[in-house]
Amino acid sequence: MANISAIAMPKWGMEMSEGVISEWRLAEGATVSAGDDLVDVETSKIVNTVTAQAGGVLRRIIAQPGETLPVGALLGVLASADTPDGDIDSFIAAQGGGAAAPAPEAEAAQAPEVAAKAAPAESNVTPLRAEPPAAGVLAKLASGADDSDLPATPIARRLARQYGVNLHNVTASGRHGRVTKEDLEQAILAAGGTLVAPAGAAPVKAAPRDDSAVHATPVARRLARELGISLLDCRTSGSHGRVSKADVEAAEALRQRLAAAPAAPQAPAVPAFEEVPLSGMRKTIAARLQSSKQTAPHFRVNIDAEIDALLAVRKQLNDANSGAKISVNDFIVKACASALMRVPDLNVQFDGTSLKRFASADISVAVAIPDGLITPIVRGAEGKGLIALSNEIRDLSTRAKLGTLAAAEFQGGTFTVSNLGMFGVSQFDAIINPPQCAILAVGAGQQRPVVRNGELAVATVVTLSLASDHRIIDGALAAKFMGVLKGFLEQPATMLG
């Protein structure tokens, strides 16, 4: 190899990282002396010529004009005329060609002592300890000469004495050749013993830990991913303080043993599942509703309303107006708006500090959309006729499902109506939409037995459930509202007044 030399892309200046081959000054086979011009290279700053470092014959041109290569890349090979081609091929192969790859498996001796020592001291998992070894295991570990002079950490010595293990049977890896607790545990495992989490230990956090920052060899990382092992649980005995494949295999072996240990308290077997990603809307709903439920002290007031009269009026209106398709819910929205005018203390917003009471009822109407719900607002509902209200609600719902609502159309509002009656739900409890202070949950209108003047009869009854924020609204107020609302629903004509 002594007579083969590489022509490499030089580094001209601090910032150069690559160059473009411009033109070779010589052809393969030309004889070269030290200092001769070989090839022109262009960088972002200059064009310059690579000169020969030594004499010889230009045996191989590797980099072609127009190629961009990084600093250090092999451009060609100089050798004596009689060097066999095979040697030159080997030389080229050995260079690795192309970009300077980091030498991965550099001598393990280079690994700083710190990293190797750090491994035994790491305790990023819930510490396990060996169960007092069973008799069969002990037989292998108990015998040996007096071990009291053997270097060991105080804890390792204490535990060994407790278990009856002779330290001569343990391979020491601690400082100054001491047997450590981990060495002892490894020895017990190797002899067939088991490890358990100590009773009363702090629970291991179940949340998945991001191990992407752990230094590991590429193979180790891939293997760990395949096996589902966190690199944080592995020793770092690889070079440069990295987790090596052997470390991952050791962690896997440990895991297998734990899984096999009968007495060990196990996490319950997890059934097959697929991870479902949360959409932005879902995350928002989750956060808002959790906050609402946790912050506002919700209380419920339920009332039943007979809506036969209302149904008749609805039919009347729909028949009289072509194109009108007023729903029961439209009536309920209108009735709520009217009731809020009578009981304005529910027509409020509270942000935790300041309370605002609004003159106008802006009713949010809950609309189910794929993967969530949204509450477009009918502003000033108290002043709108039922047909206009109905059209507006229908328009808002449509656009809600299409996802084309403007922000102002669903942000704000003073009161919400949520209706699951179309699903046959008889009654449910809703969660307040902050900063509002109340929400009405509406069930299905159902034929139910009712008692009138002591006699059984049948009527269409809808159960209404009001959830109120007890920081602002007291029971009597909520009850009053519900009474008024029931009145409007059972005698729709009163809404005209």
Place this chain on the structure above:
Amino acid sequence: MHYSPAFLVDAYRTMKTIRLFEERCILEFERGNIPGFVHAYNGQEAVAVGVCMHLSDSDVIGSTHRGHGHCIAKGCDVIAMMKEIMGKATGLCKGKGGSMHIADFDKGMLGANAIVGGAPPLCNGAALSAKTLGTKNVAVSFGGDGSSNQGTVMEALNLAVVLQLPHIFVVENNGYGEGTGARYAVGCESIGARTAAFGMPAATVDGTDFFAVYEQAGKFVELARNGGGPSAIEADVVRFDGHFIGDPQLYRGKDELKTIKETRDCLKKFRARVTGENWLKAEQLDEMDAEIAALIERAVEEGMNAPLPEPAALFADVYASY
């Protein structure tokens, strides 16, 4: 030079106060009433008083671990000092400093310093302030023969010359740096001469002769006040006690203590001079002795009865603001 009776009374009173104060400290320490370390100044009174009588409250001094004498000579309250040395809440430093860190900035006393050679660099600073602000105040640092070998002191000497600071360096050579003889530890023949080599006027005086100290100090203080720069006085003194109270003083020669108390007691020499010259009567001096003894007695009594600091004092005055 003419000395008025009032001046002589003042000088004697101050020196005697220091003497009795220190002797009482030794006694009270041996009784267990004074905690920590105390380094007694008795024997060296003439230097502190001879120098400080040229200074006002706005002039500044810095002292050593052996600082009671300088404190008293500079006008610090004796009773408050005793309380401080006993670690009481009403002491001069609220009990936080103790014997080795007594200070009173109102009296221009920048503090006793437990670090040997601690005062000279700081007094350079005080002199720099005086010069910069044009106050005509001077700074005086006191140190021992031991401190003259500290690098910090030598640096301070050079800087004082380079900046022409109004700083008088007083080296009290009592022959011992702790338990090591000055003739071993100081490589040159004369500390005064070595100091002069730094570029300032220096003089050596008999530190047990009040008048010699007073006269020499007067010249150098005047020099400094008039912008003449730094100077140094090496005062040849003796200390009557150990490096610290309780020191077995094995380094003393045979009968050394007895001899120096007879022949080099600055108070005896002062008394002999003023009565011999008929400047003052012996009875006047005796009367002062009794008054001062009563003052010291009162200081000890008040000190013993003074309250100890409250726990909250531990955290007080770490910072001006934090």
Place this chain on the structure above:
Amino acid sequence: MTSTPQQAKTAGSSRVKTYREAINEALFQEMRRDPTVIVMGEEVSGGAGTDGQDDAYGGVFGVTKGLMPEFGRGRVIDTPISESAIIGAAAGAACTGLRPVAELMFFDFIGVCFDQIFNQAAKFRYMFGGKSKTPLVIRATVGAGWRAGAQHSNMLHPVVTHIAGLKVVMPSNAYDAKGLMISAIRDDDPVIFLEHKILYDTKCEVPDELYTIPFGEAAFTREGTDVTIVAISGMVPRANAVADKLAKEGISCDVIDPRTVSPLDVEAIIESVELTGRLVIVDEANERCSLAADISSIIAEKAFHALRAPIRKVTAPHTPVPFSPVLEDLYIPTPERIEQAVRDVLEA
């Protein structure tokens, strides 16, 4: 005082000796064995250049008593009061063939000679590519409790632990003091050997022969399973007393004396914490950047999941050392505070 479980069984005789005597004996024996060992400092013998006795002090705490009469003023050198010059000379001598044991009478005086320690002695080997060694020992007293005031009572071991290139040794008892001093003298790196003032008169069995104690290996002065207490230097006897008191209630503690804080036996501490899950560290240094803070950070990083309670530090407050005895007694971690910290981690 119970002997530590770590004491090696020595073949020869032993007697009860004080901490002071144990270090004195180590110096005697090493100076006899190795002619390159010298002692230097202020009053290490005392009386030089006086008409009084030679060896007037033998060290202001008596630790170097008797050395000068045996080895002469050529090997036991009284110096002027010039810390920078003393330590500088010791550092230079150390890398040119001598093994000096230099004394800084009070570690507080490190201020006057810090450059010689942190910038010179600590860095020679590293800066010179491993071509030199600096087998220097600097002995100094540390700690409060003697009413010596703010400038004579500091615990500055965190400052030197922080400096790479230095080793820091802090024995808590006479047995460890002798073994560690012998190891320090034989060590080829600069060793700061810190002797707590209040320990000088404590005593225990100390072997008469030469023996070494390796650096970086902690001693367990008490054993238990409920709480790990790490205590440093003068705090070890206090921690032991607290552990003994709590043992009567059925609370058992590991009390770990690191003996050397640089290198530190992290492994032993982690192993104990893995079993107990609870850690209290008692360190007389001021709280910020104390050894307690350092050890807390190491354990939080390397043994987090072993912990069942937050780590508790018992240190001096962020103030200078006050003079008045009642205040100084509050400054130093009291047995009550240590006990309360142990109870706190048990309740967390």
